Amino acid sequence: MALDLKLNVSTENDCETLVITDVTNPMSSANLTGWGGSNLSPSLLQYNFILTIIYPVTVGDDLIPIPINFNLTNDSWEESNFWEFESPNIISNFIFKIDITAFLPLLNSYLDANGILNAEQELLQIDESIFIDSIYEVKMTITNTDNEILTNFSFCFSNTCTMAEQVSLMYSSTDIFCKNCDALDLEKALLAESLLHTLKNSCN
Numbered sequence: 001m002a003l004d005l006k007l008n009v010s011t012e013n014d015c016e017t018l019v020i021t022d023v024t025n026p027m028s029s030a031n032l033t034g035w036g037g038s039n040l041s042p043s044l045l046q047y048n049f050i051l052t053i054i055y056p057v058t059v060g061d062d063l064i065p066i067p068i069n070f071n072l073t074n075d076s077w078e079e080s081n082f083w084e085f086e087s088p089n090i091i092s093n094f095i096f097k098i099d100i101t102a103f104l105p106l107l108n109s110y111l112d113a114n115g116i117l118n119a120e121q122e123l124l125q126i127d128e129s130i131f132i133d134s135i136y137e138v139k140m141t142i143t144n145t146d147n148e149i150l151t152n153f154s155f156c157f158s159n160t161c162t163m164a165e166q167v168s169l170m171y172s173s174t175d176i177f178c179k180n181c182d183a184l185d186l187e188k189a190l191l192a193e194s195l196l197h198t199l200k201n202s203c204n
Helices: 100-113 161-172 184-200
Strands: 007-012 017-022 047-059 062-073 094-100 134-144 150-159
Touching: 007 134, 007 150, 017 047, 017 100, 047 100, 062 100, 094 100
Parallel strands: none
Antiparallel strands: 007 017, 017 094, 047 062, 047 134, 134 150
């Protein structure tokens, strides 16, 4: 069996922080596609890793996927502010966290370097305070120490952080048991919940 990388992707801190967690676990008789054994090792002494967050940018009617890479090698793992590890030089069970305030300069630097323009044909720059609700792609590429690609994995993430909070607030302010109340607020909450369900299941 080959390694089957498993990642959990979520947001926290009121949608301001993106969190990516490795939940692959070691290879065993109950987990034949885990790290190690006859599969790829999680060791930074043997392999390099590239985590890519593909951020969705909308320009007019066009959706532009912007890839932001985070390289991880044996020489760089101690210098990164975004990664957390259980053991030195071992990537298994990592936690990657990045705040929108740290992500935006990387995103805008990419837009600048690639000359991506907005609808007014001016240099596009993003000014967000949170990770927006949208469909994100997260990739992990594993290479040997000569940077030759050995394998890569892709994950879809439906971010519904803001919408989920809004739906919760709508329901909390609506008395669903009131028979004489205006049903419009409840109808709005039900519609918002339906849209939330659709976005949540966009990756399925």
